[in-house]
Amino acid sequence: MITHKQVELAPYREEQSQPPLNGIIWLLGALLLVIIPHLFRLPIWISISCLAVLGWRVLAEYHHWPLPSSLIKLAITLGMIVATYLQFFTFNGLLPGSALLTMMLCLKLLEMHCIRDAMIMVFLGYFLVTTSFLFDQSVLSGLYLFTVVFTLTTALIILNHPLATKDHQRHYLSLASSLLLQAIPLMMVLFILFPRIPGPLWTLPNDQTSAKTGLSDSMRLGEITQLAESHDVAFRVKFDAAPPPANQLYWRGPVLWQTDGRNWQDLSAEFPLRDLAPKYKPQFFGEPVNYTITLQPHKQLWVFALDLPANIPDIATQHFDYQLIAENQVDDVIRYTATSYLQYTTGEPWPFALSAALQLPAQPNPRTKELAQQWLRQGLTPNQIVNQALDLFHEQPFYYSRTPPILASDDPVDEFLFTTQRGFCEHYAASFVTLMRAASIPARIVTGYQGGEFNSMGNYLIVRQSNAHAWAEVWLDSRGWVRVDPTAVIPTERIETTLDSQRFQTTLSDALNAQQSDWITQRIYWLRSGWDAANYQWNQWILGYDANKQQQFLRNLGLYNLSIKQLLMMLLLSMAAIIIGVMCYLLFHSTKSKDPVIAGYQLFCKKLAKVGIEHQSWQGPYTFCELACKKLPHLSQQITTITQCYIALRYQSDRSRHKELFLRLVNQFDPRQF
Numbered sequence: 001m002i003t004h005k006q007v008e009l010a011p012y013r014e015e016q017s018q019p020p021l022n023g024i025i026w027l028l029g030a031l032l033l034v035i036i037p038h039l040f041r042l043p044i045w046i047s048i049s050c051l052a053v054l055g056w057r058v059l060a061e062y063h064h065w066p067l068p069s070s071l072i073k074l075a076i077t078l079g080m081i082v083a084t085y086l087q088f089f090t091f092n093g094l095l096p097g098s099a100l101l102t103m104m105l106c107l108k109l110l111e112m113h114c115i116r117d118a119m120i121m122v123f124l125g126y127f128l129v130t131t132s133f134l135f136d137q138s139v140l141s142g143l144y145l146f147t148v149v150f151t152l153t154t155a156l157i158i159l160n161h162p163l164a165t166k167d168h169q170r171h172y173l174s175l176a177s178s179l180l181l182q183a184i185p186l187m188m189v190l191f192i193l194f195p196r197i198p199g200p201l202w203t204l205p206n207d208q209t210s211a212k213t214g215l216s217d218s219m220r221l222g223e224i225t226q227l228a229e230s231h232d233v234a235f236r237v238k239f240d241a242a243p244p245p246a247n248q249l250y251w252r253g254p255v256l257w258q259t260d261g262r263n264w265q266d267l268s269a270e271f272p273l274r275d276l277a278p279k280y281k282p283q284f285f286g287e288p289v290n291y292t293i294t295l296q297p298h299k300q301l302w303v304f305a306l307d308l309p310a311n312i313p314d315i316a317t318q319h320f321d322y323q324l325i326a327e328n329q330v331d332d333v334i335r336y337t338a339t340s341y342l343q344y345t346t347g348e349p350w351p352f353a354l355s356a357a358l359q360l361p362a363q364p365n366p367r368t369k370e371l372a373q374q375w376l377r378q379g380l381t382p383n384q385i386v387n388q389a390l391d392l393f394h395e396q397p398f399y400y401s402r403t404p405p406i407l408a409s410d411d412p413v414d415e416f417l418f419t420t421q422r423g424f425c426e427h428y429a430a431s432f433v434t435l436m437r438a439a440s441i442p443a444r445i446v447t448g449y450q451g452g453e454f455n456s457m458g459n460y461l462i463v464r465q466s467n468a469h470a471w472a473e474v475w476l477d478s479r480g481w482v483r484v485d486p487t488a489v490i491p492t493e494r495i496e497t498t499l500d501s502q503r504f505q506t507t508l509s510d511a512l513n514a515q516q517s518d519w520i521t522q523r524i525y526w527l528r529s530g531w532d533a534a535n536y537q538w539n540q541w542i543l544g545y546d547a548n549k550q551q552q553f554l555r556n557l558g559l560y561n562l563s564i565k566q567l568l569m570m571l572l573l574s575m576a577a578i579i580i581g582v583m584c585y586l587l588f589h590s591t592k593s594k595d596p597v598i599a600g601y602q603l604f605c606k607k608l609a610k611v612g613i614e615h616q617s618w619q620g621p622y623t624f625c626e627l628a629c630k631k632l633p634h635l636s637q638q639i640t641t642i643t644q645c646y647i648a649l650r651y652q653s654d655r656s657r658h659k660e661l662f663l664r665l666v667n668q669f670d671p672r673q674f
Helices: 004-017 021-039 044-063 070-088 094-111 115-132 139-159 166-193 223-227 351-356 366-377 382-395 412-420 425-438 498-502 519-543 547-556 564-592 596-609 621-631 633-651 656-668
Strands: 218-220 233-239 250-256 263-265 283-285 289-295 316-318 324-326 334-340 343-345 443-450 453-455 460-464 468-476 480-484
Touching: 021 044, 021 094, 021 115, 021 139, 044 070, 044 094, 070 094, 094 115, 115 139, 139 166, 139 519, 166 564, 233 519, 250 468, 289 519, 366 382, 366 412, 366 425, 382 425, 382 468, 412 425, 425 443, 425 468, 453 519, 596 621, 596 633, 596 656, 621 633, 633 656
Parallel strands: none
Antiparallel strands: 218 263, 233 289, 233 460, 250 443, 283 343, 289 334, 316 324, 443 468, 453 460, 468 480
């Protein structure tokens, strides 16, 4: 005879107080996956500490080590908090906040005793997953974090299973998959209809330690050379028509005016007119080029456009030197449309611009200044001086190199022009502008990107950090500001890398441009292009799903200019409709496909009802078993066995062992046989 305590109360109390070992192992594995993305961003001592705590907890479970005392846990926690503050000198910001949260999550393992503690760990893990999206929102990150959520959900199921064992892993995985699939309709409704409010919902302090690779508002000889080694994407460009030739693809960025002979920078923040708009609107010629740029976050204010933009994106303003400045720091992927013309005259500039474009330090680079003065003494016009400088780079043994020698002297431009004669784009731009200013020709350095790689699978242009470039602009009375790129006149045979020699000639990848590229190289190119195309679509339709795209989507459905209140109402109604639909499906499904175990027990109860033993709705299996055994003592053994099998099937983990026996006993049971 089974007892009430053995069947119903004891397992429940025992399993609720102590989480199953299988569940703890799944939880620890899931938490390791949660913190892995953060470990690569955090200081090494934090990463090692977190991994040490996780490893210790795994060993403690297998070897039954006792948990630390409260005093030890308090000391460790305070020590980690103090160490974190000494590392960052703040708890605000993405990196300090994530570091503190990651450490607290791991330290919580030191006091995880029961199911309640394990549940807290699971939900802390879910929360930490969301913080990873604040650092990286790429497709790869999304796929990885979905795997993490799936693992956490599986751990949640196992922790709440009364008798979790390793024999039912497939069942737990299937149940976790089912739960996440059921959440997809609600997720899609929330994504599509939740109101997109311009600007972030919260503001996080700037993290200087997490600055992105990219151009800056200053240039030191050798700096852009470092960018040339980076294959990170700066932005992607979708043209409305055929893209311009490669040698016309100059993407305008920061403009540099002031120099000390080695370093170049934008006008200082104290300069009173630096934010002034152009004095006159440029005159444009030829056909316009229309395109859409998807700009990756770079933690700066400027945005890029094909030289020279005719219309200004809504997110930016145009300064007097034609660089585009965003209203807010570019911390997220942004998308904007622009129109540019490749042929133009800029018109007369502000007088202070011409004065700033002639500034040179008094002492450095005397040989450069002497060369420019020599051209002036020869009576050359500004146009002739420009051509003379370009001929110098073309005819003299200047080389275009990504690994130029260090310019160690106090006169770096002199050293480059007359000694090393090997350099990258910033060497040529800085020396050319120095020559022009020494010859009393206003000139400035423009930094940005040149060229790009065309992705034929997505039909767009990829501009990478390796396309970073610097060129010059000179002021000529008859033409305005004229772009001059001294790098472009270096003969091909004096350019050390194939990539640099082709950047002005084609936008095709080396894998397609090379005549003898092998099959493996081409396959790698197509795989890389396909992956980048997937990222592009992700940026366009997921990360770029802003208020404008939301309204456009709703207009396609016949809904025009919905307010935030109307969007919220539609969102609530849609969610209610989905929930009601799921409820109806479950109710209908339960009547059509009944569990054979439940059906067998109901048949058992019907057979007893025929002899006057009615099963009441308030009676549990144990209570009904006792009643039936009292009225039919000669069948008590069969009634008890059937009830034991039913309880095992319904409330324990092992169903396969009792199911066939239970159904056979129910079918054979006949209370009217005596």
